Amino acid sequence: MIDLIIENGTLIDGTGAPRRICDVGVVNGRIAMLGDLGGLPAHQRFNASARIVAPGFIDVHTHDDRLLLNRVEGPHPKLSQGVTTVVTGNCGISLAPLVTARPPSPLDLLGDDAWHFARFADYLDALDASRPALNAACLVGHSTLRVRHVANLERPATSDETSRMAHDLDDALTAGALGLSTGLYYPPARAASTREVIEVGRPLSAARGIVTMHLRDEADAIDEALREALQIGRELAIDTIVSHHKLVGRSNHGRSAATLAMFEDAAQHQSVCFDCYPYNASSTMLLPARVKQSDEVLVTWSKADPSAAGHSLFRLAEERDVSPEVLARRLAPAGAVYFAMSEEDVGRILAHPMSMVGSDGLAHDVQPHPRLWGTFPRVLGHYARERQLFSLETAVHKMTGLSARRFGLHKRGVITPGHCADIVVFDEHHIADRATFTHPTLACAGIDAVFVNGRLAYRDGEPHDVHAGQVIRRAH
CATH class of the missing domain: 3.30.1490.130 (D-aminoacylase. Domain 3)
Structure with a gap:
């Protein structure tokens, strides 16, 4: 018997293909069948009439490393948006491997009382034991490795320090990490040379891991910083993802046309793409x-x-x-x-075919940026429905199938038989972000239900099963 049938909904499957009326059948946490399933028996049925049924959204740029370990009381900032999978450890900041009571900025964006994982495998095991609300795929932070191994952060790493960082990365990849992230803009990694990052990243090549790059500069020197990121990915022969692509500062407004052309040129010779968030304001230390x-x-x-x-x-x-x-x-x-970005650049970057959606939300800020609670409904409501920057099918693709493919999240991101049953049901006419800079923790409107691995995790503004997530380890 079928465990769950989501019936009478309009399916947007995550591939970018046109929508269609279609029921979705789920067995043992996976999508088992699609089509007219009205005559089949099921333990549970969910009526999705007049609603969109889509893959659960994948937040490719998060700092949820610590949030995943904690139980969230009330609405969840990610489940409430329809997010079912998060990628952690971005911008060079991962909660492991590092033991310290005083993490330097910006590592302290994750708090200062959770840094007790000496091995990346220990962190992944702790995630498993916590039974997280969301699926989690994890990156290792270059800045975290520097803080662990480099005696003087004001200089490039020595060859011995570089070797030890590379060894930790190799261990993490073996444990299931997706790859390496960098934050060369930030103080702990600012002194790192391009060659240091390449040598630390050597294990990525054999493991076919990825590198995500918070560029060394997102303002006047962005062209040079982007060339550096592309060089690192090219020399390691790995997939390269530029984090939260944007142009900062009034003098740089409008330059996205040129940076996007650089991405397009590079893509002729190497695998590269980028994520972005739908706001003209950024947030960090x-x-x-x-x-x-x-x-x-x-x-x-x-x-x-x-x-x-x-x-x-x-x-x-x-x-x-x-x-x-x-x-x-x-x-x-x-x-x-x-507030230092141009709305014109935000729209142009978001609409580009290479762009994926990531929130870059900071869950432990006292007064967080509203992107923590509003990123995905904002794309669907403001940019797709109201501004008609792209179709709803394209918007969903940027949040699901494209993200799963670029990050190597197998059997996720598309509603098709055999894939994990991460599913969101929403009202395309009313979905909207409600979080503002004044009231940044308001849950969005328009999300009816969220299923994580086939289990009902969120419905009509209320959490249900908050332990349905899984740790997604890189396939060896």
């Missing part, structure tokens, strides 16, 4: 150097002054009679949202 590039800066958290969270850095600086840069230094360690 509070950095004085970012202040002058921005029209507005919102403080998301501050250890030195927790009362600053949620307030404008510029307004606080005026009230305290100091420059914004001076205040940024006084508030550190801290996080911020920066």
Whole structure:
């Protein structure tokens, strides 16, 4: 007997193909059959009349390493959006392998009390034991490896330090990590040379792992930074994914036409793509150097002054009679949202055929960027339905089938027999993000139900089975 039939829905299968009316049958957590299943017996039926049935969304750019280990009370920031799988360990920051009580910024974006995994395999085992709400595929952070092995972060790694980082990466790949991520923009990795990253990444070539690159610069020097990322992927002969592609600073508005052309040229000779999020504001650690590039800066958290969270850095600086840069230094360690991007660039990047969707949400910020709660419904509602930047089928493809293929998530991302039954049911006419910069943790509208590995995980605004996720290990 069929375990579950989702009936009478309109199927968008994740491949980019046109929608069609189709029932979906699930057995043992996998999609067993498609078609008219009205006459077949089932233990459970879900009526999806007047609704879209799509693959569960894949958030390819997250910092959910720690969130996955914790039980979330109430609505879940990812399940509530229809996300069923997350990729963690981005921007050079992974929760393992590192044991420390004082992680340097930006590693502290994951908190400072969860860094007790000496081996990447230990972290994956802990994820398994926690029975996570979502499927998790994990990257190893280059910055995490540097903090573990490099005695002086202000210089490139020595050959011995590089060898030890490469050894840890090899161990992690054996345990099931997808690949390596970098954050060359950030202090722990800023001194790393291109050659260091290539040598640390050598195990990726034999393992056919991937590298995701937070570029060394996303502002005036973005062309050079992108060439560096492409060189690393080319020399290692691996799939290269540029993280949250964007152009920062007023002087760089409009340059996405040129950077996208660079991606297109490179794709003729190597495997490359990028992810992005649907907002014209970014969020990361509070950095004085970012202040002058921005029209507005919102403080998301501050250890030195927790009362600053949620307030404008510029307004606080005026009230305290100091420059914004001076205040940024006084508030550190801290996080911020920066309004420094062009909406024209955001739309152009999001619409490009190479782009996937990732939230880059920071789950442990006191006042987080709304992308943590609103990324996927915003693409479906604002950009597909309202702005008609692309079709709904294309939007779903960018969140599912394309993402699964690029990250090597086998048997996921497409609704077809044999694939894992990660499924979202939503109302295409009413799906919308509700999270704002003022109220960033409001759950979206329009998600009816979310199934993770065939189990009902979320329905009508309420969590159900919050332990339906699995750890996705790289296939050997």
